[in-house]
Amino acid sequence: MPYVKLKDGNKLWYEEKGRGMPIVFLHGWMGSSFCYSNQIDYFSKAYRVFVFEHKGHGKSDRPEDASYTLPEFAEELNQALDKLIGDENFVLIGHSMGGMISLVYATTSDFKKRLKGLILMSTTPKFENPGVQEYINLIKKGEMSLEPNPEDANNILVPLCFNQKYIQTHEETIKKFVEEKLKNSEYVAFKTLIAFVDHYNVEDKLAEIEVPTLILAGDEDIMVSPENSRSMHRKIKNSELKIFSPKIGHYIQFEALEECNKAVENFLKKLQ
Numbered sequence: 001m002p003y004v005k006l007k008d009g010n011k012l013w014y015e016e017k018g019r020g021m022p023i024v025f026l027h028g029w030m031g032s033s034f035c036y037s038n039q040i041d042y043f044s045k046a047y048r049v050f051v052f053e054h055k056g057h058g059k060s061d062r063p064e065d066a067s068y069t070l071p072e073f074a075e076e077l078n079q080a081l082d083k084l085i086g087d088e089n090f091v092l093i094g095h096s097m098g099g100m101i102s103l104v105y106a107t108t109s110d111f112k113k114r115l116k117g118l119i120l121m122s123t124t125p126k127f128e129n130p131g132v133q134e135y136i137n138l139i140k141k142g143e144m145s146l147e148p149n150p151e152d153a154n155n156i157l158v159p160l161c162f163n164q165k166y167i168q169t170h171e172e173t174i175k176k177f178v179e180e181k182l183k184n185s186e187y188v189a190f191k192t193l194i195a196f197v198d199h200y201n202v203e204d205k206l207a208e209i210e211v212p213t214l215i216l217a218g219d220e221d222i223m224v225s226p227e228n229s230r231s232m233h234r235k236i237k238n239s240e241l242k243i244f245s246p247k248i249g250h251y252i253q254f255e256a257l258e259e260c261n262k263a264v265e266n267f268l269k270k271l272q
Contacts, residue, residue: 003060006076007079012060013053013058013060014052014080015033015040015051016050017041017049018047021048021090021116021271021272022050022089023048023093023268024050024052024081024090024093025049025051025093026054026094026101027053027054027095027096028097029189029196030188030189030192031097031180032059033051033053036051038253038257039261043261047268050084055072055073056191057188064187066191067191068191069191069199070104070200073101074101074104074105074111077105078110078114089115091116091271092117092118093118094121094123095123096223096224099124100123100200100202103120103123103205103206103209104202106211107202112209115211117211117213119213119216119264119267120216121216121253122216122223122224122250122251122252124224124228125206125228125232127196127197129225136193136194139190148185153181157178158178160223161249162250162255163247163249170254203235206235206236209238209239210237211238212239212240212267212271213239215232215240217241218245218250218251219246220245220248221249223250244256
């Protein structure tokens with residue numbers, strides 16, 4: 001399996017496939033490369049595709065003493081790309097927390113000059129979800145736990161991430177989604193959740209983003225409201241917005257598979 005070694009000695013797992021303009025996919029909270037299982041082969045026919053698993057996630061190293069903040073993830077991505085593509089420009093594609101990391105990257109002066117384009121999927125410049133905030137409050141009080149278990153994954157995470165029709169008609173995908181979530185560690189889940197709920201806000205920096213940007217969302221995303229995407233579109237001057245419907249939830253790359261791939265493909269063609 002391919003790994004890239006970071007400056008702190010830890011290793012990030014990644015998958016690379018195809019040739020051409022580099023495009024880099026970043027998954028969300030407690031995710032893995034599985035989040036892009038329908039995109040890797042599709043886009044590797046025309047592009048050099050990279051999918052990274054953040055520190056603490058998937059097959060990457062999981063040090064207990066890491067901070068697991070979004071700026072740390074952005075810095076580690078930059079270290080990895082230094083080794084893998086040198087100073088070549090690339091397109092950054094992030095879903096959910098991966099989109100937040102992408103926004104941190106795109107608003108960091110030392111990093112953003114490397115971007116050729118930016119694709120933001122089901123994400124936000126500031127995370128605001130009362131239900132998730134209450135969940136965190138209960139965790140802090142010791143009344144709930146982030147220890148991975150099938151019941152919470154099926155009863156809480158699945159309905160937050162997928163609409164009911166998709167859940168009922170794609171049992172194998174949902175089963176795999178839950179399996180991937182259960183591989184995670186409680187300390188990573190807690191630190192990353194706190195990182196983007198309590199310590200993340202790039203709203204005031206959106207106007208700094210100058211590269212062509214594609215913003216994608218589901219019309220009934222209950223994890224990250226599509227209004228966040230509309231707001232980003234208004235503030236990022238060189239941006240396009242596409243909201244998928246009807247009744248498309250948080251994981252647009254699964255629920256609106258063909259439309260999502262086509263929107264990304266059309267955008268990438270403009271950048272070549």
